[in-house]
Amino acid sequence: MAENNSNNPTPQKDPFNKKPKIPNNMPKFNFYWIYGVVVVAFLAMQFAPHDVSLKTTKTKFFTEMLPSHDIEKIVIVNKERVDIYIKKDALKNAKYSDLKARTGLFAATEGGPHYFFEISDVGSFETDLTKRQEAFPAGERLIAETATQHNYLADIIGWLLPFALLIGLWMFVMRRMGGGGAAGGGQIFNIGKSRAQLFDKDQHVNTTFKDVAGLDEAKVEVMEIVDFLKNPKKYTTLGGKIPKGALLVGPPGTGKTLLAKAVAGEAGVPFFSLSGSDFVEMFVGVGASRVRDLFKQAKEKAPCIIFIDEIDAVGRARGKNLVQGGNDERENTLNQLLTEMDGFATDLGVIILAATNRPDILDTALLRPGRFDRQISIDRPDLNGREEIFKVHLKPIKTAEGVDPMKLSIQTAGFAGADIANVCNEAALIAARNNKTAVDMQDFQDAVDRIIGGLEKKNKIISPEEKLIIAYHESGHAIAGWFLEGVDPLVKVSIVPRGVAALGYAQYLPKDQYLYTTDQMKNMMCMTLGGRVAEDIVFGRISTGAQNDLERITKMAYGMVTIYGMNAKIGNVSFNDSNQEYGFTKPYSESTAEMIDHEVRAIIDECYQKTKQLLIEKRDKLEELSQILLKKEILFQTDLVEILGVRPHDKVEEPVQEAEVLSTSEESSILAEPKQETNTETNLL
Secondary structure: OOOOOOOOOOOOOOOOOOOOOOOOOOOOOOOHHHHHHHHHHHHHHHHOOOOOOEEOOHHHHHHHHOOOOOEEEEEEEOOOEEEEEEOOOHHHOHHHHHHHHOOHHHOOOOOOOOEEEEOOOHHHHHHHHHHHOOOOOHHHOOOOEEEOOOOHHHHHHHHHHHHHHHHHHHHHHHHHHOOOOOHHHHOHHHOOOOOOEEEOOOOOOOOOHHHOOOOHHHHHHHHHHHHHHHOOHHHHOOOOOOOOEEEEEOOOOOOHHHHHHHHHHHHOOOEEEEEHHHOOOOOOOHHHHHHHHHHHHHHHHOOEEEEEEOOHHHHEOOOOOOOOOOOHHHHHHHHHHHHHHOOOOOOOOEEEEEEEOOHHHEOHHHHOOOOOOEEEEOOOOOHHHHHHHHHHHHOOOOEOOOOOHHHHHHOOOOOOHHHHHHHHHHHHHHHHHOOOOOEOHHHHHHHHHHHHHOOEOOOOOOOHHHHHHHHHHHHHHHHHHHHOOOOOOEEEEEOOOEOOOEOOEEEEOOOOOOOOOHHHHHHHHHHHHHHHHHHHHHHOOOOHHHHHHHHHHHHHHHHHHHOOOOOOOOOOOOOOOOOOOOOOOOOOOHHHHHHHHHHHHHHHHHHHHHHHHHHHHOHHHHHHHHHHHHHHOEEEHHHHHHHHOOOOOOOOOOOOOHHHOOOEOEEOOOOOOOEEOOOOOOOOO
16 A cells, blocks of 8 residues: 655645646737737838948049959949949959958948949039040940849838828727727627627626625515526426516616626526627617627527616617707617517527616617516615615624614615615725724714715814804704604704815704605705704894705705695696606796796795794704804714703604714605705805
8 A cells, every 4th residue: 555645745636627727927929019020021121221332432433443443344323323343353452351341141242233322413424434534545444334223112112001001090990999809809890799798607706696685675586587597497387488688777876786796696597798888889880780799699608698787878768869860870779679689580598687777768668578577676775675785794894892783774774785885895994094903883973974974174264153153054953853743853963064065964864764745845844944044043144054955945845846746726736757758848838837936935935934933932942052062063862862852753762872873864855866964064155
């Protein structure tokens, strides 16, 4: 039996059964090298010296060479140059030793020519030659011969070089327009090839469904599609058909692309990934050609999945372009995509996933059953979803004791998955900047403050008068929101300058609420007007600090009147143009527009008077809160409970402690876009 030598362990087998890679330090071949060699060769042949004879002067020729009778013959070449041939016996003389010094490629041959000089006038030279030989015997006189030489290589290069430069420039531009190293090597003939990136068994994706949190309903839908591909007979035996496509719809940052990556990691089938803009090109017909090539490759790899991110770049509704003919290429690409998804030549086994945050602008033909059979809504996560997302993003972070994902999820209502990831990363950076060994709740609070209001401006100088106005302004917000029913509870008030123009801000703790009544919306407007009203009551004048507040209440008031039908005079109508069907026209008359403006002003005036009456009644609390805020600069919910008492319209519960404060900048909103609930004030004039 052979001994087991521990010094020579048996080599471990490669788990993927692949040969070990040998590092190759040799430079990779580039086709541009051939172009470079050809250009250098042409230049060398053009500019390299072709003359192997030595240059001399006309004077030396007449005074030394000609009288010594060492010249065998002379030849006038192209009426520009005189070539001199020396006799073989005379080459041994010392005065021609300079010819022997030249060796190698440029050495003169034994037969010559050996010397040359240039002339400007052939007739003048011949006359001088005749005069110089008058005393010579008749048999020793030289007669100049004439010859014509052609440099065909120079002529060819002179003709071809400009064309070569133009063709080279054209190919360079076409390679760049064709995507450089894209499909097919980026050659101009491959410009119509698909740019989709293929993920298969050789390029495995590490993202799985375990990495996707807070999207339980969407994961169920997508996991079913993956199961279709793995076990098709399970569904087809009952007569069902595998869906052809699924559209992931949701706001930015909610995890649509991440979910598609998880599908690529879980499916176990080839996965083609590309963006909607990859189809669009400046050349006519390229987009449609790329669609055909994409589906051709997909059918060869079937069963497989195609993922098109930001499909609205190519799937915008047709016929909505105001400039006729301006979007023909995009529409041709969309037509080809519609045909490939559900046409005469469609095959089973290819499932299409697409993602967009603008489903309202997509073409209706793209959304019908048979193309995108399912629309999977991916919205901002709820309370449990945010907790799961925090657990995922907190795994690589070294956190201190007391960091509870549930508390963080409660205090981050309205946050999307990307927002939560940003909070966790920013908290880790802040902790590292402060040389901490772990990330605690205070770091998360500072991270949210920085994301909401911007970087703290410690060097920003504010006059005492402006600081007093800011304190009363923020106190007005706090008191109005504290005593009004249906308003999100206030958890933090600050007069510390942040960001570019934020001189103070208030943070609220929004609830996961989706429906609002008329009274709730009016109370929210009253809370927003609290800062402007406080300035009016205390100082008898107003400032520019309420710019952000006025923008928000104006949008809310117009939403109540024109979108949600919350006005008696306008009635139960909605003029919201979500599909952009009206264009530049208004779906109502000028008299209705005037009525809308009047009702909006009436609602705002009503809210203003209600807020003013409330703050007058609570004037003592306003003064007390403002003075304390001037001293501490930052007040938390515990401080507000001590000053203002328990909120009258809230259930009795523990207030949010200072170390647990992590409110959100996005209050739950029913308007067209989420509103910023930070009350960031503009600079005071």
